Structures are given as structure tokens and as C-alpha cells.
Amino acid sequence: MKEIARETVVVLFNRDLRVGDHPALAEACAGARHVLPLFVLDPGMDARGRAGFLAECLADLRASLRDRGGDLVVRRGDPAAEAVRLAREVNASAVWASADVTAYARARERRLARDCERERLEFRLFPGVTVVPPGRLIPTGGDHYKVFTPYWRAWAGTRWRELVEAPERVSLPPGVEPGELPEAEREPYVPGGESRVRRRMELWLRHGLEDYAAGHDDLAGDRTSRLSPYLHFGCVSPLELARLGSRNEEFVRQLCWRDFYHQVTYAFPEISRRDYRPRGRDWNEDKDVAQAWREGMTGIPIVDAGMRQLAAEGWMHNRARLIVASYLTKTLGVDWRVGADHFADLLLDADVANNCGNWQWMAGTGNDTRPNRVLNPIRQARKFDPEGEYVRRYVLELQSYPGGAVHEPWRLSRPVRGYPSPITAQA
Structure with missing residues (x-):
């Protein structure tokens, strides 16, 4: 007994x-x-x-x-x-x-x-x-890992805990009023919940995992798992997903990135408001420029496509996230917090650690060992959306543009007060 x-x-x-x-x-x-x-x-x-x-x-x-x-x-x-x-x-x-x-x-x-x-x-x-608890891995002479690659080596070499089965029975104390679930209008996004993600996860592990390394940057192909909203709300165990996906190192590496930013946030809880590595940069405070970026009206097709996907779906392809973040912070010179706040407003998967960690990485104030790197949006578009399918899917004004020509900066179809078109540099 x-x-x-x-x-x-x-x-x-x-x-x-x-x-x-x-x-x-x-x-x-x-x-x-x-x-x-x-x-x-x-x-x-x-x-x-x-x-x-x-x-x-x-x-x-x-x-x-x-x-x-x-x-x-x-x-x-x-x-x-x-x-x-x-x-x-x-x-x-x-x-x-x-x-x-x-x-x-x-x-x-x-x-x-x-x-x-x-x-x-x-x-x-x-x-x-997380897969590995955030305080488990401590580097020699420090309280947390500040660079990903050493963390990845330690993370991949540590022994993970065992998975635990769902309980067969849950016995509620007598006399407890359950209370009302929240009511909310249904967004036109993916459905939430553990039972739904299990079906999605099983299908993706069967049909998408093997091709992940080759296809995860393919903007038009959309060959990522789209499991991040479920990870954010904990509908799926990150440890279970890492074990099930362990035969593809590139996929597991992405789960390690998630753990990396969680351990950074555990050590630096102010990550959503303060620069992790202050650079003393003066940010461009032109509100019209920031609003053009939010609306997907910059005149840079790949940037506008990413921002419109975010507004339409509550999600954005990871490669597009990198491109739009680099463009906002490095080309337009707008504070990364503006971008992180907008993502937090709209993304289904916007947890603080990954959202702010990635924004600070692209802005040069975070864990990037090359803080001055800039992603050229036109080159990125030609590499990861060579036929322009992703751009045409979200920037309807450019649907008639042929092939790679769709990636060239375009004149906005309607005038936007306060800035020229396209926006390509700091105001």
C-alpha cells in the first residue's frame, strides 16, 4: 500500500x-x-x-x-x-x-x-x-555562462533528469470551488493546449525533424517546428522535446539556446530593461521611424514581410526575426527595447528570456561576441528567400514582382507622414 x-x-x-x-x-x-x-x-x-x-x-x-x-x-x-x-x-x-x-x-x-x-x-x-535548470551549470570563475558555445559544450555533456509520467489520478480536496476559466476572443492563430501540441509534435518529429538543419532558415518553406508558443506556456516539456529530437543536433541546439538565455536571465533578471553589456549608444528616438517598422512599411521588402507576418499570425520565422531586429537596431538605430516590447505585445511565444536575450544579441548589448555585426537585409533575403515567395506572401503590394527582383527597396504604395520611403539609415 x-x-x-x-x-x-x-x-x-x-x-x-x-x-x-x-x-x-x-x-x-x-x-x-x-x-x-x-x-x-x-x-x-x-x-x-x-x-x-x-x-x-x-x-x-x-x-x-x-x-x-x-x-x-x-x-x-x-x-x-x-x-x-x-x-x-x-x-x-x-x-x-x-x-x-x-x-x-x-x-x-x-x-x-x-x-x-x-x-x-x-x-x-x-x-x-528548461531542459537543464538555470543554476546547474556554472563556469569556472563566474556565476553563469556569458557565451553560448562553452555553454553548449557543458549543456550537451551534462546528465539530464529523467522524464516523469503524467499522474494516473489526481484527487482534489473536497469542497473546493473550481472557479471560472478566462474567456477570450479566439485569435486567428494556432490552438493552445497540451493535447493539441502532442499531435503537432508527433507529426513534426516524424516528418520535419530529419530535414531541420537544411530547412530551418528557409523563409518561404516554413520548415521550423512552430512549437515555441507551446514551450513558452509549458504545454510541452522542453526536456521531453529534447529527448525526442535528440537525433538531430541542430534542433537540440536550438533548445540549448533557449536554456542559455534562461540561465542568463536567471543571473541578470533586469534583461528586459537594462543593457546586459552597456555600449553607451545614443538611440534614434524618431517615433515615426519606429512606427513604420511596426507597421511593415519601411520599404525594405523582407523587413516588411516579417513585420506583417507578426501582425497577422502572432508569430514570425526565426530568420526574419534576426533580420528585422538587425534592421531596427543597427540600420535605423532604434533602441532594442522598442522592438522587444512590440514582439512582447504580439508574439505567442514571447517569453522574457528568449525575446530580450535575442534582441540584446542583435543590438550588440547582449551576449554576442561580435557586437558590431549587421545583417544586410537584401543579402539575407536573396539567400533565404531566393524566389521572393515569403515576401510576396505577406507584402501584397509586391505580388506581381518577378523572382528575386521583389527584394529591392520599394516605394510605399501610400505616403506615410514623417519619413521617406524606403527608410534605409538612421534619421
């Missing part, structure tokens, strides 16, 4: 909206009589363009927990306060959660630790947001 170590544990969900390979949930269900899975809609966390996707993720998680005899309890307010309040209400002995890395998440964890100590509750943090 299974030994019951605890009566009731509250498991607080955040960016880990799944039942598969969820260490906190699995251990709670294995060692407690009752488990209260909790998600708190935090008014301090603006879901922006991701509200509909989040709502679907939560609905899918609730369905999975109900299939196992439990439920997802939903509350609104401060996550730390609500978790402790519910723990008192059901006479729980512990509050557990998955550890995260941002300044906001770590402040939440500190509040939880303080409040749990005051209430004599056990508080524990578990892995699950």
Missing part, C-alpha cells in the same frame, strides 16, 4: 500548463492524499495578444486533470496570496511550483517563500521550465 507522506499539497501552475513530465505535480500526486492544482490569473501579468491562447491552454489542462479525477482550480489576484489562502482553506501542508527565471517570477517565488514560512507551510520549487 502506498505510503501517504502528506495530506494535501497545492501545486501552483505558471508557465508549465501540462500534466506530462511535470515534476511538482507528479511528486505531489505520488506522495499526498489530495492535490490542489491551482492557476491564478495575475492582473500584473498582461497576456496581451496571448489571452486566447492562454485560455485554450487552461481549458485543455482542466480537461486533462478532470480525466484523472481532479480539476484545475482558477483564481484571480496575486498568485502568492491566493496559493497561501487556498492552502489554509483546505488545510494543506505544502505549496509547490516550477521554478522560473524572470524578475517578476522570482519576486513571486520570494513572496511565496515568505508567506509559506509565516503560515508554516512547506514551499518547494521544482524543475520543468
Whole structure:
């Protein structure tokens, strides 16, 4: 007979909206009589363009927990306060959660630790947001890896934890009101939730993984996995994905990049607002120039295509992200925070670590060992969209342009006040 170590544990969900390979949930269900899975809609966390996707993720998680005899309890307010309040209400002995890395998440964890100590509750943090926990790999003479390649070597050589199975049964404490799931208008993007990503992941691993190294920069072919929104919300375990995709090193390397920026953010939580490596640069503050970039109206076809894909789909091809970021920061001289904020508004996968880490990389204020590198958008377009299919897909004004000629700077079809067309240099 299974030994019951605890009566009731509250498991607080955040960016880990799944039942598969969820260490906190699995251990709670294995060692407690009752488990209260909790998600708190935090008014301090603006879901922006991701509200509909989040709502679907939560609905899918609730369905999975109900299939196992439990439920997802939903509350609104401060996550730390609500978790402790519910723990008192059901006479729980512990509050557990998955550890995260941002300044906001770590402040939440500190509040939880303080409040749990005051209430004599056990508080524990578990892995699950990354493949390798962010504080696990420490270089000699430093607190974190500042350069990717040494991190990749250490990351690839470390022993990963074992995957944990989804619990067969979740027993909710009696008398708990589940609460209402958020309602949000459905965005015209991909559907959210663990059950949906599992089907998508299986298909992609079967049909797309082998060709990933050759095709992941193909803008028109769109041969990336598009799993990043699900990774952001934790609908899929990054560790499980790394294990399943391990036969393709280039794909696993991308998951390592994700872990790299998480460990950078863990060591430098101000990554979303402060330069990681200050360069003393004076930024171009022309608001019209920045707005032209946001609207996909710069006159540089590949840049405008990327920005219009973002607006239309809540997603942008990774190669296009690099191109538009280099153009905004290096060619137009606009502060990287302007670009990072716009991405955070629209991207389904805009987690702080990767979004701001990549923006600082391209701006020359981050972890790039060549901070002065500039991506020439015309050359990039000719290399990664040689027939112009990607540009014509999103810049409808250029659909009649033949072949590679579509990549040449174009005159905007409507005048935009405040700047010339095309914009090619700092104002």
C-alpha cells in the first residue's frame, strides 16, 4: 500500500500548463492524499495578444486533470496570496511550483517563500521550465555562462533528469470551488493546449525533424517546428522535446539556446530593461521611424514581410526575426527595447528570456561576441528567400514582382507622414 507522506499539497501552475513530465505535480500526486492544482490569473501579468491562447491552454489542462479525477482550480489576484489562502482553506501542508527565471517570477517565488514560512507551510520549487535548470551549470570563475558555445559544450555533456509520467489520478480536496476559466476572443492563430501540441509534435518529429538543419532558415518553406508558443506556456516539456529530437543536433541546439538565455536571465533578471553589456549608444528616438517598422512599411521588402507576418499570425520565422531586429537596431538605430516590447505585445511565444536575450544579441548589448555585426537585409533575403515567395506572401503590394527582383527597396504604395520611403539609415 502506498505510503501517504502528506495530506494535501497545492501545486501552483505558471508557465508549465501540462500534466506530462511535470515534476511538482507528479511528486505531489505520488506522495499526498489530495492535490490542489491551482492557476491564478495575475492582473500584473498582461497576456496581451496571448489571452486566447492562454485560455485554450487552461481549458485543455482542466480537461486533462478532470480525466484523472481532479480539476484545475482558477483564481484571480496575486498568485502568492491566493496559493497561501487556498492552502489554509483546505488545510494543506505544502505549496509547490516550477521554478522560473524572470524578475517578476522570482519576486513571486520570494513572496511565496515568505508567506509559506509565516503560515508554516512547506514551499518547494521544482524543475520543468528548461531542459537543464538555470543554476546547474556554472563556469569556472563566474556565476553563469556569458557565451553560448562553452555553454553548449557543458549543456550537451551534462546528465539530464529523467522524464516523469503524467499522474494516473489526481484527487482534489473536497469542497473546493473550481472557479471560472478566462474567456477570450479566439485569435486567428494556432490552438493552445497540451493535447493539441502532442499531435503537432508527433507529426513534426516524424516528418520535419530529419530535414531541420537544411530547412530551418528557409523563409518561404516554413520548415521550423512552430512549437515555441507551446514551450513558452509549458504545454510541452522542453526536456521531453529534447529527448525526442535528440537525433538531430541542430534542433537540440536550438533548445540549448533557449536554456542559455534562461540561465542568463536567471543571473541578470533586469534583461528586459537594462543593457546586459552597456555600449553607451545614443538611440534614434524618431517615433515615426519606429512606427513604420511596426507597421511593415519601411520599404525594405523582407523587413516588411516579417513585420506583417507578426501582425497577422502572432508569430514570425526565426530568420526574419534576426533580420528585422538587425534592421531596427543597427540600420535605423532604434533602441532594442522598442522592438522587444512590440514582439512582447504580439508574439505567442514571447517569453522574457528568449525575446530580450535575442534582441540584446542583435543590438550588440547582449551576449554576442561580435557586437558590431549587421545583417544586410537584401543579402539575407536573396539567400533565404531566393524566389521572393515569403515576401510576396505577406507584402501584397509586391505580388506581381518577378523572382528575386521583389527584394529591392520599394516605394510605399501610400505616403506615410514623417519619413521617406524606403527608410534605409538612421534619421
